[in-house]
Each structure stands twice: as structure tokens, then as C-alpha cells.
Amino acid sequence: MAIRFISLWLSLFFISLFSSTLSIPRIGPAFPSSIIRAEQQPSFATSNQPYRIKFFTQILDHFNYHPQSYQTFQQRYLINDTFWDGPKNNAPIFVYTGNEGEIEWFAQNTGFMFEIAPHFKALLVFIEHRFYGESIPFGGDKNAAYKNSSTLGFLSSTQALADYATLIIDLKKNLSAQDSPVVVFGGSYGGMLAAWFRLKYPHVAIGALASSSPVLFFENITSPYGFNDIITNDFRSESENCYKVIKGSWQQIEDTANQPGGLEVLRESFKICKNYISANYLEGWLQTALVYTAMTDYPTPSNFLNPLPAYPVKQMCKAIDDPALGNDTFAKLHAAANIYYNYSGAAKCFDLADDSDPHGLGGWQWQACTEMVMPTDGNSQDSLFPASSWNYSERVAICQRFYNVQPRPTWITTEFGGHDIERVLKRFGSNVIFFNGLRDPWSAGGVLKSISKSIVAIVAKEGAHHVDLRFSTSEDPEWLKDVRSREVKIISRWLSQYYHTLETAFNIN
Numbered sequence: 001m002a003i004r005f006i007s008l009w010l011s012l013f014f015i016s017l018f019s020s021t022l023s024i025p026r027i028g029p030a031f032p033s034s035i036i037r038a039e040q041q042p043s044f045a046t047s048n049q050p051y052r053i054k055f056f057t058q059i060l061d062h063f064n065y066h067p068q069s070y071q072t073f074q075q076r077y078l079i080n081d082t083f084w085d086g087p088k089n090n091a092p093i094f095v096y097t098g099n100e101g102e103i104e105w106f107a108q109n110t111g112f113m114f115e116i117a118p119h120f121k122a123l124l125v126f127i128e129h130r131f132y133g134e135s136i137p138f139g140g141d142k143n144a145a146y147k148n149s150s151t152l153g154f155l156s157s158t159q160a161l162a163d164y165a166t167l168i169i170d171l172k173k174n175l176s177a178q179d180s181p182v183v184v185f186g187g188s189y190g191g192m193l194a195a196w197f198r199l200k201y202p203h204v205a206i207g208a209l210a211s212s213s214p215v216l217f218f219e220n221i222t223s224p225y226g227f228n229d230i231i232t233n234d235f236r237s238e239s240e241n242c243y244k245v246i247k248g249s250w251q252q253i254e255d256t257a258n259q260p261g262g263l264e265v266l267r268e269s270f271k272i273c274k275n276y277i278s279a280n281y282l283e284g285w286l287q288t289a290l291v292y293t294a295m296t297d298y299p300t301p302s303n304f305l306n307p308l309p310a311y312p313v314k315q316m317c318k319a320i321d322d323p324a325l326g327n328d329t330f331a332k333l334h335a336a337a338n339i340y341y342n343y344s345g346a347a348k349c350f351d352l353a354d355d356s357d358p359h360g361l362g363g364w365q366w367q368a369c370t371e372m373v374m375p376t377d378g379n380s381q382d383s384l385f386p387a388s389s390w391n392y393s394e395r396v397a398i399c400q401r402f403y404n405v406q407p408r409p410t411w412i413t414t415e416f417g418g419h420d421i422e423r424v425l426k427r428f429g430s431n432v433i434f435f436n437g438l439r440d441p442w443s444a445g446g447v448l449k450s451i452s453k454s455i456v457a458i459v460a461k462e463g464a465h466h467v468d469l470r471f472s473t474s475e476d477p478e479w480l481k482d483v484r485s486r487e488v489k490i491i492s493r494w495l496s497q498y499y500h501t502l503e504t505a506f507n508i509n
């Protein structure tokens with residue numbers, strides 16, 4: 001039985017790994033959603049979804065007035081009004097700003113919103129990002145929408161934010177809920193969008209919870225070595241031997257691959273299926289496991305990309321440190337990779353050539369070639385991975401080759417800011433929660449210090465990638481319960497202030 005290899009959905013842009021072996025280097029989506037517990041998944045079965053699926057007729061281009069701009073497409077959104085106290089009571093509306101994939105995937109993995117909805121008597125809305133899932137322009141034909149830069153040019157964060165604003169305003173009007181306050185939520189790229197939405201559309205949303213949103217990973221505001229430094233520290237803090245085994249393995253893989261019959265040795269050592277194998281493919285496969293395990297190093301078992309145990313980094317290092325494996329580096333790495341790719345034990349071999357995209361995330365390659373230029377793939381001499389530096393010129397060459405476009409590395413900071421963020425947002429920003437877990441490599445580009453009384457950074461030393469948005473469990477540690485409690489209190493304060501202002505306005509009138 002072969003197990004599928006999940007594509008490198010990271011914007012780490014593994015040029016050195018893939019440029020010589022793949023037709024299109026993987027510069028895919030950076031941010032998998034929050035993790036759902038395996039035992040909770042049945043409650044989201046197709047026959048018992050906790051939401052209704054609806055569509056909104058959305059305009060193709062919000063910022064120009066060319067004839068093509070007026071074309072429309074059907075944008076999918078999900079809605080749950082089970083707990084909503086209705087427009088007469090101006091009950092709140094909680095909106096998830098969709099990520100780079102199918103919106104049902106993210107909704108089914110964002111239990112925090114479902115769990116707090118009864119407390120706030122809130123309406124829940126999850127909006128799908130244009131060009132992802134079923135929200136495809138150009139007649140819903142993905143091939144037509146992804147045809148070339150002339151069609152993909154309508155895929156951008158600014159267009160997506162305008163979509164959200166347009167849909168929310170229209171929805172409130174149709175529900176006669178113009179005075180219902182809106183709070184936006186998001187994790188990863190969705191968290192970036194949530195924060196930016198609050199800054200760009202303060203008249204639409206009164207606040208934002210931006211979880212694990214690396215809004216500072218642009219234009220070298222933060223170090224390009226920060227991402228992999230955190231991964232290195234995650235593994236090194238568990239075991240110095242574990243770190244040394246992984247760090248020393250890359251050259252050993254290369255040396256073995258270059259020997260006569262070496263690729264077959266690697267195939268047998270790592271139980272690779274009978275298909276194409278190279279040192280680059282194998283290194284990429286191993287690095288994917290290490291990166292995603294660090295990102296999802298949760299204190300409870302999870303089942304999002306793959307089934308994982310609690311504290312999977314610790315389990316990987318435990319496998320590597322197993323004395324029964326002696327000094328066999330490849331056996332140690334295979335045991336560690338099994339934690340990520342085969343924790344269920346069902347796989348007999350691994351398919352390194354499988355580049356399937358079950359959640360429709362491929363559009364991120366375009367975004368990474370245009371505006372989402374995040375220098376995150378630098379590796380210092382002490383890195384878990386081979387030493388390397390961020391090479392912008394390589395990205396330019398590949399993006400021009402495949403899309404005939406050149407990235408705009410300064411656009412995000414021009415459009416949304418980022419430089420001197422503390423000084424700038426202190427002057428005009430308000431009502432944003434930035435959550436980051438320090439075991440999450442993306443926290444290297446996050447806001448880790450509170451900027452004002454209402455722009456609050458919540459930092460969890462043991463936290464991983466937007467762990468706060470996961471479903472709660474009885475096994476959650478106290479620090480995670482405290483994080484969610486703080487977020488609920490802050491959102492409550494925003495709503496109280498809003499209702500007080502609304503009441504005052506009515507009294508004046």
C-alpha cells in the first residue's frame with residue numbers, strides 16, 4: 001500500500017530541492033488550517049454539516065472599470081445561525097476570512113468559532129477565497145481561471161478582502177442586521193487577511209483575531225533565517241542527538257545517491273515505492289515531514305494532514321534516539337518519517353512522486369510569484385537543514401518562466417504596512433488580537449509584542465501553528481485554556497464597547 005506524499009505547501013520555495021527535478025517548483029500554500037481531532041471528524045460528515053452552503057454573486061474586479069471587470073462569479077460561503085440571537089438584538093456576526101483552499105476544509109477545522117458561538121449568540125459565516133474551492137471565476141472552470149496570467153491576475157489578497165467586505169455588507173442588508181457587529185477570524189494566511197481586513201475595512205469589522213499570521217515576513221522586516229531556526233530549536237530542545245542525526249543525514253543521502261546502486265539503497269532504506277527517486281525528492285520528502293511536524297507540534301493528538309500523536313516532535317526524536325537502531329542513520333530517519341507519514345502503520349511504501357492536491361491549494365503558487373514574497377528559507381550553519389541563503393533572483397527567474405510575471409516583493413508592505421508596525425499601528429489601529437505559538441516556525445514573522453491596549457499580542461511558549469483555533473479537548477493544557485479565555489474576554493470587551501457606542505448614538509438621536 002502506497003501512502004500519498006503531501007506536496008510542499010510551504011512558501012519556503014525549495015529551489016535547491018526541486019529546480020532540477022520538477023517541472024514546476026513547489027512554492028505552494030504556506031498555511032494548513034488548524035487541526036481537528038480524529039474522533040470529532042464524524043460530526044462534520046456530509047449528511048450532518050453544521051452549516052448551510054450558499055453562494056454570492058461576486059464581481060470579478062473591484063478596482064477597475066474595464067468591461068471584463070464587471071464579470072461575475074459565484075463565491076461560496078457557509079453559514080450557521082443555530083445560536084444567533086437575530087438582528088432585533090443586534091447579535092454579533094463572526095466571519096472567517098477564508099484561506100488558500102476549500103472553505104469547508106477550514107470550517108471543519110476551526111472549532112473555536114463553533115464553541116464560542118453559543119456564548120456570544122453569534123451568527124457564523126465562513127467565506128471562501130476567490131480562485132479556491134468552488135469560488136472559481138470564468139464560469140467556474142478552474143482550467144480557464146488558471147489558464148495564464150491574464151486570468152490569474154484577478155487572484156490577489158486585495159481582491160479577496162474586497163470580496164469579503166462586499167459579501168458581508170450585502171449579507172447584513174439582506175438579514176436586516178446593519179447594526180450587528182462583525183468580528184473576523186483567521187489562521188495563517190487567513191489570519192493575515194483577518195488583520196488586514198480590520199485595518200482596511202474598520203467600518204465593516206469591529207475587530208479581528210489573527211492567529212499565527214506572519215504579517216512581518218515581508219521585505220526582510222524579520223530574518224529569513226527565523227523560520228528554520230525555530231524548527232531547529234524545536235528538535236534540538238528535545239534531543240541533541242536527534243538534532244545531530246538529522247543535520248548530518250543530508251550529506252549522507254547525497255553521498256549514497258551518487259554511489260553505484262545508491263538510489264536502490266535509499267529506496268529500500270526508506271521503503272519507497274517502485275517509482276522515480278532521487279536525492280532531491282527524498283530530501284524534500286523528509287524536510288516536509290520535519291517542517292509540518294514542527295508546525296503541528298500540538299499537545300494533543302491531531303488528524304489534519306495526517307494522523308499525528310501528541311507532541312509529534314518529541315515522538316520523532318524518540319524514534320531517532322531508539323538504541324535498538326544502533327548507528328543506522330537511514331533506519332532512524334525512516335522511523336522518524338513514519339511518525340508523520342504513517343502513524344497509523346497502514347502504509348507499506350511511500351510514493352514520492354504523488355503531487356495530488358486534495359484541498360485545491362494550487363493557486364498559492366501564483367500568489368507566491370506575485371505578492372506573497374516571504375523570505376523564509378534561509379538556513380544558518382547551525383540549521384537542521386543544509387546551509388543556504390534566500391535567493392530572490394531564483395524566484396524571479398522561475399516565476400517569469402512559468403507565469404511570465406515578476407514578483408512584487410514590496411507590494412504587501414506598501415498596501416498593508418509592516419515596517420515600524422508598533423509605531424504606525426499605535427497611531428490609528430485598534431481591536432486586533434495577534435496569537436502566536438513560539439514552537440510554530442511562522443511565529444518568526446508574527447507580532448509578538450502588544451502594540452496598544454486594544455492591539456494585543458498573545459504569545460504561548462509551547463504553542464504551535466494556530467493551536468487556539470482547534471477544537472478544545474479535555475486533554476488541553478492549562479496554558480491553552482488560558483489563551484482561549486483571554487481571547488474570549490477581549491472579544492467580549494470589543495462587543496461591550498460597540499454596544500455602548502450604539503446605545504449612546506441612539507440616545508443622541
